[in-house]
Amino acid sequence: MITLTINGLDLSVEKGTTLLEAARFFGFPIPTLCHMDGLSPYGACRLCVVEIGEGSKAKLVSSCTYPAEEGLKVRTASSRVVKARKMILELLLASCPQSKIIQDLASAHNVGQQRFRQEHEDCILCGLCVRMCKEQMMAKAIGFRGRGEKRSIGTPFDIKSDVCRLCGGCIYVCPACQLRCTYNEPEKAICGACANLSPPCIEKEEFDDMMCSMEPCVACELDKD
Amino acid sequence: MDESAIGEICDKHVGDRGGLISILEDIQAKYGYLPAEALRTLAEKTGHSLVDIYGVATFYKSFSFKRRGEHLISVCLGTACHVRLAPIILEEFERQLGIKAGETTPDKKFSLETVNCLGACALGPIVVVDGHYFSNVNTRRVSSILKKTRAGLDKIEIKGDQRIFPIEVSCSRCNRSLMNPGHLIDGYPSVRVTVSFNQKHGWLALSSLYGSHNVSSEYEIPDDIVVNFFCPHCHAELIGASKCAECGAPMVPMIVRGGGVVQICSRYGCKGHMLDLIGKYKGLCLNCANRETCTFPIPEGGVWQCDEYC
Known part of the structure; x- marks a missing residue:
């Protein structure tokens, strides 16, 4: 067991626990976007920053990737953490203003407006869909491509991947386009991702109900009737 | 696409997780670009997923998915070259070749590319043609560089080449x-x-x-x-x-x-x-016509970049 202090409270946790897991277990809320139970930690969105150390050595780390250390002093909601988190939310809001999840997070952290040039991306490069595809769906159909400002997520050569089963897992976990899929009416979709991916129900016979994440699905309900 | 050729390249780097880049380099050296089919074969042979290979291949600028021309011209547009008017040199190349940066001439002779820095900023503006570096390039030299490239850069000009x-x-x-x-x-x-x-x-x-x-x-x-x-x-x-x-x-x-x-x-x-010359002159001074009359201080190790000196 490892003993550490979170927000002044002495706690002990199992070895190998991350700061995020420890804090959440003891009831300290830390917002996240790119973290999901069952997927490997990635540290992409930086929303889960916490402050560790004391005095001049204090620094911000991403709690989802930082393992608990003996005697570590963690602050999950210090003024420095809150300031950093607000800035990150503002930046996320600037790149993906239509995302319901990001809007909700921003409003929960009192970020009422953002000062940056509005982009209308449909991706924050959090890598959730890539990890979902690789670690849960065992498909490895999508991945990161390019680098720098040209970095994007997609299939190799931008054509439908041979290993993609159209499970919809990537859309299900996406914080930028999640729940905006319009199922059997892809032309009405806001993000357009469904139009590109074609939801599993369209080829229902072929794939049956194999690992479909689209639930509840209007197409399925209509099918039943 | 020759599957056995890809297999051979893979075997050369077998059991080496970091070998992917070497394999991609070898494929690119063989075909001049990375054919999609070669990457699929590579994924099968090495057990890497196609997504990972594609991610690596798109990450590095030196890999190309488009067939390149016989000669690759890279114009450096890094900060130091940029302020010494490298964009104008690029325009001159584009004008003379009739293509834009990133394109290949219709006769498949030349590909024109820009790079962000070659790490030799003191020599800028720099143009690299098939691994041959041309330093302090100006627009007047563009046509001579193209002429030399057409004639074949590996042919050694004994009189003009200072290294010989x-x-x-x-x-x-x-x-x-x-x-x-x-x-x-x-x-x-x-x-x-x-x-x-x-x-x-x-x-x-x-x-x-x-x-x-x-x-x-x-x-x-x-x-x-x-x-x-x-x-x-x-x-x-x-x-x-x-x-x-x-x-x-x-x-x-x-x-x-x-x-x-x-x-x-x-x-x-x-x-x-x-x-290893232990004589009076070292480096570029050894072969310099002005070495006897040069007024600049000559460091003990010789002068290796003599633009400032001669």
Whole structure:
């Protein structure tokens, strides 16, 4: 067991626990976007920053990737953490203003407006869909491509991947386009991702109900009737 | 697409997780670009997923999915080159070739690319053509660079190339001259030595131009064998203690007139050589026409970048 202090409270946790897991277990809320139970930690969105150390050595780390250390002093909601988190939310809001999840997070952290040039991306490069595809769906159909400002997520050569089963897992976990899929009416979709991916129900016979994440699905309900 | 060729390239880097980039480099060297089919074969052979391979291939700018031309022209647009008007040089290339950066001419001769920095900012603006660096390029030189490229850059221009200069050598044992004015190679007296290999014993004439690898010999010498060198005067074997940096074969030392030692690799066909001059002039000064009248201070190690000095 490892003993550490979170927000002044002495706690002990199992070895190998991350700061995020420890804090959440003891009831300290830390917002996240790119973290999901069952997927490997990635540290992409930086929303889960916490402050560790004391005095001049204090620094911000991403709690989802930082393992608990003996005697570590963690602050999950210090003024420095809150300031950093607000800035990150503002930046996320600037790149993906239509995302319901990001809007909700921003409003929960009192970020009422953002000062940056509005982009209308449909991706924050959090890598959730890539990890979902690789670690849960065992498909490895999508991945990161390019680098720098040209970095994007997609299939190799931008054509439908041979290993993609159209499970919809990537859309299900996406914080930028999640729940905006319009199922059997892809032309009405806001993000357009469904139009590109074609939801599993369209080829229902072929794939049956194999690992479909689209639930509840209007197409399925209509099918039943 | 030749599957066995891809297999061969993979086998060369087998069991090496970091070998992916080397494999991609080899495929690109073979085809000039990365064909989609080759990447699929590679994914099958190595067990990497296609997504990972594609991610690596798109991450590095040196990999290309489009067929490139015979010659690749890279114009540096890094900060230092940019302020020395590299964009105008790029425009001049675009105008003369009739293509935009990132494109290939319809005859598949030239591909034009921009790079962000080559790390040799003092020499800027820099243009690299097929691995040959052109420094301090201006728009007037663009057409001559293209002309040289069309003629073939690997052909060595003996008169114009500063890196090539004649040396006179003598035996490291008896100090008698090895020069043979009766047999000219590259227009200069050749260096005559005796060689033995595979129980054959005959003469070998080397070009005395440092940087030229032209030779002629009594018997035809197969590539890649290590040859024993002897002095034609004292018949002592010319063998040094050091090994070739490129292939590991023993080096053959010869004394350079004016001070210094030149060492050549004893493996036939290997181009490893080393020149160590202990004379008054080192580096670029050695071959500079103004070396006697130069007013600039010459550092002890010689001048290796002489634009400021001459």
